[in-house]
Amino acid sequence: MESLNLRRQEALDGGGKDRIEKRHDKGMLTARERLAIFFDGGAFIEFGMHAHHSCVNFGLEKRKLPGDGVVCATGAVDGRQVAAFAQDFTVGGGAVGAIHAKKICDLLDFAIKAGMPVVGINDSGGARIQEGIEALSGYGQIFFRNVLASGVVPQISIIAGPCAGGAAYSPALTDFIIMTRRNSNMFICGPDVIRAATGQSASLDQFASADAHAQVSGNIHLIAEDDVHAIALCKRLLDYLPSNNLSDSPHRMNDRITIAEDPFIHDLIPADPKSPLDMQKVIGRVVDPDSWFEIMPDFAPNMLIGFARLEGLVIGIIANQPTVKAGCIDIDASDKAARFIRVCNIYSIPVLSMVDVPGFMPGLAQERGGIIRHGAKMLFAWASGTIPKITLICRKAYGGAYLAMCSTDMGADFVFAWPTAEIAVMGAQGAMKVLYKKELEEAADPETLEKELRKAYREKFSSPYQAASNGLITDVIDPAVTRSTLALAFRGISHKHESRPPKKHGNIPL
Numbered sequence: 001m002e003s004l005n006l007r008r009q010e011a012l013d014g015g016g017k018d019r020i021e022k023r024h025d026k027g028m029l030t031a032r033e034r035l036a037i038f039f040d041g042g043a044f045i046e047f048g049m050h051a052h053h054s055c056v057n058f059g060l061e062k063r064k065l066p067g068d069g070v071v072c073a074t075g076a077v078d079g080r081q082v083a084a085f086a087q088d089f090t091v092g093g094g095a096v097g098a099i100h101a102k103k104i105c106d107l108l109d110f111a112i113k114a115g116m117p118v119v120g121i122n123d124s125g126g127a128r129i130q131e132g133i134e135a136l137s138g139y140g141q142i143f144f145r146n147v148l149a150s151g152v153v154p155q156i157s158i159i160a161g162p163c164a165g166g167a168a169y170s171p172a173l174t175d176f177i178i179m180t181r182r183n184s185n186m187f188i189c190g191p192d193v194i195r196a197a198t199g200q201s202a203s204l205d206q207f208a209s210a211d212a213h214a215q216v217s218g219n220i221h222l223i224a225e226d227d228v229h230a231i232a233l234c235k236r237l238l239d240y241l242p243s244n245n246l247s248d249s250p251h252r253m254n255d256r257i258t259i260a261e262d263p264f265i266h267d268l269i270p271a272d273p274k275s276p277l278d279m280q281k282v283i284g285r286v287v288d289p290d291s292w293f294e295i296m297p298d299f300a301p302n303m304l305i306g307f308a309r310l311e312g313l314v315i316g317i318i319a320n321q322p323t324v325k326a327g328c329i330d331i332d333a334s335d336k337a338a339r340f341i342r343v344c345n346i347y348s349i350p351v352l353s354m355v356d357v358p359g360f361m362p363g364l365a366q367e368r369g370g371i372i373r374h375g376a377k378m379l380f381a382w383a384s385g386t387i388p389k390i391t392l393i394c395r396k397a398y399g400g401a402y403l404a405m406c407s408t409d410m411g412a413d414f415v416f417a418w419p420t421a422e423i424a425v426m427g428a429q430g431a432m433k434v435l436y437k438k439e440l441e442e443a444a445d446p447e448t449l450e451k452e453l454r455k456a457y458r459e460k461f462s463s464p465y466q467a468a469s470n471g472l473i474t475d476v477i478d479p480a481v482t483r484s485t486l487a488l489a490f491r492g493i494s495h496k497h498e499s500r501p502p503k504k505h506g507n508i509p510l
Contacts, residue, residue, distance in 0.1 A: 011049045011066045015090025023090060028183050029227045031071045031086035031094075034121050034160070038084060038231050044075030047110070048103040053131070065092045068099040069124075072107040074116070077235060080243060080250075083111040086121035089161055093125030096167065100128070101138025108145035115244035117154040119234055122171055123161030123184075139166050146173035151346045154241045158230045159184045159210075159220070175343055176237060176295070177220040178230050179210040186213060186220075214298040218332060221296050236293060240307040240314050242347050249349055253312035257487045261480040269394075269420060269479065276322035277356050277395055279304060283317060286310070286483050292317075296336055302326075303333035305340040307349070311487040313494065316344035319354035320405065322395075329401050330361035331374045338377035338508075341385055350388035350490055353412070357401040359426075376509040378404040383411055384506050386498040390489055392482065393417040393464065393473075398426055407472065413496065414474045414489045417464035421476075424462035 012032065014020065020030055029037070036042035052068040069091040074083045085104050087094035104120070111118045127135040149155055150173065157171035159179040163186040171177050171186070179186065187208035194200055206212060213219040222237075224230035242249045265285045270277060283292055287308035294306040302324040306317055318337050320327035329337075344351050360366070360375055382389065382404075391405065391412045402423060406412045417423070443449040460466070467473045477485050 007050055010064075014066055014088050015092075019090035026183055027226060028160070030090060031088035031121065031123070034086045034227055034231065035071060035073055035075075035084060037228060038119070038234070039073070039075035039077060039082075040079070044073035044084075047072040047074070047107055048099075051099050051103055053097050053099045053128075065097075067091065068097060068103065069094045070100050070103055072103045074107075074110070074114075077238060080238070081114070081116045082119060082238065083107050083114075083116050084119040084121070087124045087161075089123045089125070092128065094123050094161070095125045095128040096135055096138055096142075097128035097131040098134040098138050101135075101142055105141050105145050108142075108149055111153055112145075112149050115153060115246065117156065117238060117241065117243060118149060118174075119156045119158065119238075120170070120174070121158045121160050122163045122167065124167055125162060126165050126167055136166070139170070142170050143173060146170055150175075151245060153244045154238070154347065156234055156237060158224075158234060159186050160227055160230060162186075164188075164190065172219065176222070177213075178222045178224055178233050178237075179213060179220045180224045180226055180230050181210045182226065185209060211298075214296070216299075218296065218299040218336065223298070237307075240293060240349075242349075245346060245348070249314035249347065251313050252309065253491075257311050257484070257491060259484045259488075261478075262483055263480050265479045265482060269418075273395065273420070273422075276326065278323050279319045279321045279327075279354060279356065279394075280323075282354065282394065283308070283319060286486065287315075287317075288312065295340065300330065300332035300336045302328060302330065303337050304354075305336060310352075310483070310490055313487075313490055314349055315490060316340065316349045316351045317354065318351060318405070320357040322356050325361065327357050327396075328359060328361040329357060329375065329378070329404060330366055331369050331371055333361075334371070334374040334378050334404075338374075338381040341378070341381035345381070345385040345387050348387055350390070350494065351385070351406075352486065352490075353389070353391040353406040355391060355393045355397045355402070355405045356395040357398065357405055358396050359399045359401045360404075373509045375400065375404055379410065380506065380508045382406045384500070384508075385411065386496075386500065388490060388493040388496045389413055390486060390493075391415045392486065393421040393423060394479075395420050395422060397421065397423045399424075409472075413493050415472065416482075416485060416489075417467070417473050417476050418479050418482075419464065419476060420479075421464040421467075422458065422462040423464060423467045423472075 023030055052065050070085055070087050072085040085107055155174035157174045157177045161184055168186050185204050185208040194202055210223045214223050222233050224233050268281050287310050291309040302321050304319040304321050389406055389412045403410055408415050440446045464476045468476055
């Protein structure tokens, strides 16, 4: 017993009190403290507490690395079983070696077998140089497990310290990444390498910080202020996800749906069709109070994505945001939406598409940047998805963007439209130039004529009733009954089953 207690204490002490205190001085928690906050009551079963790569040569010093620099465990999070690992920077800088990697791989294998989510808290100096190719092999084995687990169990990464070089690819292979604003960075090549290779001078804040990844590169999904906040965000995210691809999301449905009108939603719709509709406010009126959890809020804000509950049912939401870039779909918005649709499809989470889009973003940079390829990702994601898909057209739905937001033709199970909806090949202004250019040029009062022609165009070509008459819209509804209508529709189709032709997988335009 004495030997057991000594060995356990050695593992619990990690890199020693001095190194632990240095972490605390920076406002950071240790690996074990992070897991203690994450798991209910701080209780967990540890994997490989006594595993370590002995006699690692650090110059002239030879010593053990307690736990080999990573703590792996399973336990309950809000009553559900979750697997998690936390790299221990106090032990050899949390560097990855063969045993370190084996512990993570064993945990991932167990999570796949047991059908439980995996959370990885990354805080590592990188590959353990002293182990050479074995360290690189360890990374490869982790990447392989990340891919095996993808689509089977949810994977969430927390970047709570350095995550550099090849180490960054493991989080990139997971479903969601949360990064702390302070004390963390993530990059492939550091400032010195960039300067040596390209001659460019750049600070870590420009490309490796949480703000840079959230706003510019789009590599991460959520920013946390510190370790405690990161863990809280992770728990909230898990609250919308199923344990695995065969189980249901943690819905909180009542036996009966509340049927009621919400006249205040009319106040959100601008009288002038040229004024932007704030889709954030519309979402807030439609979903259950305080249930909207936006994902990637700082990246491509012209497209909103996130989770919510509607009468207790967990749903994903894809929505245009007309207050930003008029709600146009650009390259970044396409990527953001397409991947979120696929995440929802993996875990059988129904999706609501809320539409107010004038089209794809025009411009030379967009065309040269591959807007065709990126926009096609949305089309592919919708068409290949077998989850319940419901579309609400609030106002504009023009051209290819109408299809990219999931029309009936792209597999929507229900398509509802407000009377303010406009569904057409193009907007009235562009149509006037094509259809009535000569009449407007020759008119004595072109302004009055244009108003009359716009009205006629809307009634004939873009009215929601015209679309409904062709069977392309399920119903035109009063905005006041939006919440009740959507709740009934989602509840009615929540057990949808749909098959696709047998194949390995489709070829998404990456």
